[in-house]
Amino acid sequence: MENDEKKYEDVIKALKDLKEVKAPANFEADIKRRINSEKFSNKEKKTFWQNIFLPSRLIPSLGLVAAAVVLFFVVETNSEDVDNPFLIEPRVREDVFAVTNYEEVGKKQEELSKQKSLKKDEPVLEKRRDENELKSSDDKIVSGREKSGEVEGLLDEKDVAKDQSILADNLAAAESSLAVVTESPQPTVPAEVDAGKVRGQSINKEELNFRQVQLSTEEQKVVNELKNQVQSLEKANKTQK
Amino acid sequence: MDIKLRELSDEELILEFQKNNTEDAFNILVQRYKNPLTNFVFRFLGDYEACADVVQETMIKVYRYKDAYNSVAKFSTWVYTIAGNLARTEYRRQRRRNIFSINDYGEDHSTYDLPDESSRPDVVTDSGIKDEIIQKALLKVKETYREAVVLRDIQGLSYEEISEILGVNEGTVKSRINRGRAQLQELLKGIYKE
Numbered sequence: 001m002e003n004d005e006k007k008y009e010d011v012i013k014a015l016k017d018l019k020e021v022k023a024p025a026n027f028e029a030d031i032k033r034r035i036n037s038e039k040f041s042n043k044e045k046k047t048f049w050q051n052i053f054l055p056s057r058l059i060p061s062l063g064l065v066a067a068a069v070v071l072f073f074v075v076e077t078n079s080e081d082v083d084n085p086f087l088i089e090p091r092v093r094e095d096v097f098a099v100t101n102y103e104e105v106g107k108k109q110e111e112l113s114k115q116k117s118l119k120k121d122e123p124v125l126e127k128r129r130d131e132n133e134l135k136s137s138d139d140k141i142v143s144g145r146e147k148s149g150e151v152e153g154l155l156d157e158k159d160v161a162k163d164q165s166i167l168a169d170n171l172a173a174a175e176s177s178l179a180v181v182t183e184s185p186q187p188t189v190p191a192e193v194d195a196g197k198v199r200g201q202s203i204n205k206e207e208l209n210f211r212q213v214q215l216s217t218e219e220q221k222v223v224n225e226l227k228n229q230v231q232s233l234e235k236a237n238k239t240q241k
Numbered sequence: 242m243d244i245k246l247r248e249l250s251d252e253e254l255i256l257e258f259q260k261n262n263t264e265d266a267f268n269i270l271v272q273r274y275k276n277p278l279t280n281f282v283f284r285f286l287g288d289y290e291a292c293a294d295v296v297q298e299t300m301i302k303v304y305r306y307k308d309a310y311n312s313v314a315k316f317s318t319w320v321y322t323i324a325g326n327l328a329r330t331e332y333r334r335q336r337r338r339n340i341f342s343i344n345d346y347g348e349d350h351s352t353y354d355l356p357d358e359s360s361r362p363d364v365v366t367d368s369g370i371k372d373e374i375i376q377k378a379l380l381k382v383k384e385t386y387r388e389a390v391v392l393r394d395i396q397g398l399s400y401e402e403i404s405e406i407l408g409v410n411e412g413t414v415k416s417r418i419n420r421g422r423a424q425l426q427e428l429l430k431g432i433y434k435e
Contacts, residue, residue: 015395022279023279024293028268031304
């Protein structure tokens, strides 16, 4: 350390020889004045949060928020509604069919070609179908009205029986309309299918585009057991009624 | 003013001011420290007006935050720390202002008047040309080294006090002082030759 001081001896001496700078003459008076002015100016110190929520600071920020909200809605209204691709039901391909045997592939292809040729006549068929539906609905209304006239004044038990008969009439009307439809060559119900089998909502599953699973013998057994159980339950329900 | 108060040490005076709010004790402290602090701040800043403001602000802080003084520390260390912090802040503010003013000049091409320093009170105080040259050289020394050199070679404080004021260990203080001195020696070569 002494070596350092010797090394910079000249510098140290020069610095020590510098004249002392003194405070201004009115230094103490100025301090007193400032202290007194601070004493009498009762400024309440605002906290950090008070400073943040000053109205002068809130106004521009609120303006910004309002502008952001308006912009958001403007942009939102201009944007097109886009369907969520994950929620759209997939289109069923008409040329896809499920077969259990490889030999059936040829037959199915022939059916498809027939269906395509028949599609040209579809508008006419749809017209016919609509007419039939209209007729059936008119029949329902008429029969309903007639029967409601007859039902007036009867007991509740009879009401139930009549309701059932109305339902049966409706079903018959619907079946007749479907029968008309099935007479015409429909792509979903091929001509091979027996007309007796096509009753009401009964549609042959094999003709649908569902994925068909070939069950093993064990699985088939389990399914059969379940079917039997369901049938026995249904029978039991009917006997109870 | 009470004669007994004048006989008290700095630490006793500030304690008196803390406990009894004796304003005379504070006034004595102001009288004792106004010149050393002015000298220290002026040598660091090189601007007398700014230096007077900084020292005044230091004293007001002592008055306002008297309870923050810890009796374990020396009063001189505490007051020099406050003055040093304020001086550093002022120095950086001046430097920023100088940068911006030069930038402004470059942009709008308006006239830029350099201040005439011959009539300034700080120049009048520094009457000797040698003092002026040393002061200018001192201002060219790096900020951290300059502060240490001023505290040691102009104010005559011990290394221990300087380390407390600057908040660094003594080794760092010594190295800063040596580096500051070396820079000064380099800047003042011409003076020694004369």
